[in-house]
Amino acid sequence: MIEKEDILLFMEKEASKPVALAEIGEYFRIEEGHYDSLREVLETLEDEGRIVRVRKGKYALPERLNMLVGRLQGHPRGYGFVLVEGGDDVYIPADRMHGAMHNDRVLIKIKSAVLAGKSREGEVVRILDRANERIVGTYTGTKRYGFVVPEEKRIWQDIFIPGTASGEARSGDLVIAAITRWPQEKRNPEGEIVEVLGHKDAPGIDILGIIKKYHLEENFPEPVLREAEGLPSVVKGEEIIGRTDLRQLQTVTIDNDDARDLDDALSIEKKVNGNYLLGVHIADVGHYVAEDSVLDKEARKRGCSVYFPDRVIPMLPPRLSNGICSLNEGEDRLALTVFIEVDPGGTVISYEIMESVINVARRLSYSTVNEIIAGNEEMQRQYSELVPDLELMDELRQVLKERRRKRGSIDFNFRERTVKLDDWGRPVEVEFRERTVADEMVEEFMILANEVIAEHVYWLNLPFIYRVHEKPNPDDIAFMREFLHNLGYPLRARKRVGTKNLQAVLAYAQGRPEERLVNEVVLRSLKRARYSADCLGHFGLATKFYTHFTSPIRRYPDLTIHRIIKAMLKDALDEKQLRKLAEKLVVIAEEASQRERIAEEAEQETVDLKIVEYMKAKEGQVFAGVISGVTPFGIFVQLANGVEGLVHVSSITDDYYHYLEKQLALQGERTKKRYRIGDKVRVLLTKANLADRTIDFELVDD
Secondary structure (H helix, E strand, O other), X not given: OOOHHHHHHHHHHOOOOOEOHHHHHHHOOOOOOOOHHHHHHHHHHHHOOOOEEOHHHOEEOHHHHOEXXXXXXXXXXXXXXXXXXXXXXXXXXXXXXXXXXXXXXXEEEEEEOOOOOOOEEEEEEEEEEOOOOEEEEEEEEOOXXXXXXXXXXXXXXXXXXXXXXXXXXXOOEEEEEEEEEOOEOOEOOEEEEEEEEEEOOOOOHHHHHHHHHOOOOOOOOHHHHHHHHOOOOOOOHHHHOOOEXXXXXXXXXXXXXXXXXXXXXXXEEEOOOOOEEEEEEEEOHHHOOOOOOHHHHHHHHHOEOEEOOOOEEOOOOHHHHHXXXXXXXXXXXXXEEEEEEEOOOOOEEEEEEEEEEEEOOEEEEHHHHHHHHHOOHHHHHHOOOOHHHHHHHHXXXXXXXXXXXXXXXXXXXXXXXXXXXXXXXXXXXXXXXXXXXXXXXXHHHHHHHHHHHHHHHHHHOOOOOEEEEOOOOHHHHHHHHHHHHHHOOOOOOOOOOOHHHHHHHHHHHOOOOOHHHHHHHHHHOOOOOEEEOOOXXXXXXXXXXXXXXXXXXXXXXXXXXXXXXXXXXXXXXOHHHHHHHHHHHHHHHHHHHHHHHHHHHHHHHHHHHHHHHHHHOOOOOEEEEEEEEEEOOEEEEEEOOOOEEEEEHHHOOOOOEEEEOOOOXXXXXXXXXXXXXXXXXXXXXXXEEOOOOEEEEEEEOO
């Protein structure tokens, strides 16, 4: 049977124009009457958007016809942008959407080239994959009909519900509507109510609505659970045969206090030559989750675990994620181990990759490690046998961090906001989570392991999934350059801006009032990291080789990479398998990138929602804050706990205020009073809007 990649290669290298079915058949020497399998492959490629059919039934590559495939990101005003993997976004005006909805996978035709400061413009030609067969929203009904206002604001049209299709829904209910007719030009989509989640104000419905909105599945299908139940709960003797036995090696896990899915363990020693020998031991999930099994297909569909303030939606059933795959203290566990020898300057001298069996000596929390490193005598006594190793790990952390700094790796200084909930799901505290020495330690070791694995496989020329971060778009850099210039920041790069230039900018901003804003602007000027079957380098880390190898319990690409490594160690891939694998990895990388985006959006929306809910109970109270951003329409104020809200310019009534772009300030027309980033202010909380996830402040006179 002809492979898809063979046809694509023929059309790229051999076909100088659109080709007919017969021409393709002739090239591959297919006899008359045996074209059915060829037609099937061509139809699959067409459905995937990798080829298009043009006049007279001929086939062509979309890029040769100025066409692209990507995901549509909608906007509440009706237009959108198509995100093209590895390329720049394409703007789609509302009148060229042609029924496409947010997150649909679409084929577009480019209508205009890039103009200064503007995106390319395009038109939807075909909708390849509908992303919103079911939509979560609030129902409003009348006697004859109803409509659903989507929770996802980027789905800009309400869903029309005929009177006979409303089921048991009542006005104010959060519901799931199944689409029965897709939108066409100016006509709204139609649907029917298939599930009533509950009244939108009932406890717990808010997070449930977000879970349903992003099509996340809390529960595993019965066949998946059955397959998981059939797996062992302990490591058996026969499973250890052929593995390196590291159970006597002192290994530790370092994670959050409440973590249950422990992917990684660490070990360290100082060699007689003065070098460090770091051991990174990762749960061997691939041993238990067979490729193309029911468990594997479900994990691939989920893509990653999703973490909410009150729950986790795991990629794998708890029997695996919290059980036999989790590197729990005092229990034998199968692992993939990489030992890395590093000299005192941070250079990797040698490494070794192996299948192993380990037994974690101690489970440590980040806070415990921080206390030990900081010299807490009581904690050092309690963990006396681990103190030398942890101090050695801290040494190596500093060595590796300095090595990354010297090569230009970028470290952003963002503090994570966390929300604590009570037993009823109500927010009781919002605070910053500080990045600590223990966080850095684990991060440096995982980065090193990922780099070593990626480079090793690259030089073997095996199909692989890389974690890539491409160089930024020149237009985005130009915007950042202008912004920094207005702040008076030096950007010592006349043409090409490199990571060391950005490093210098972030270092200059450290400790200054505008530090957070500068970090955000620099981050927004960069492209988004993604998964790719091509080794395109990682701009932010300033490295050519990078992957995700260290979290196979919660990320599907890592699990896929483990399978490749295990096959590599056993030399178990023939030429035919390699070709099929290469084709499969292209699809897995794109799927995983999409699932990662969905998970991040769902997690962030939940945190934002709970922060607004927390502040809702404090309407009418006055807070001290700092101006964190200035725009033509107002100023953003951040409170001590990280909560941020807007003071709209229309609410500042002591003068007419104008935006000074170069000074990033609002200035009064008459009084000349200025509001700048970093200014301390007092604000009244006037509204916390749960529907829009926004917080409104007004300035209060001292």
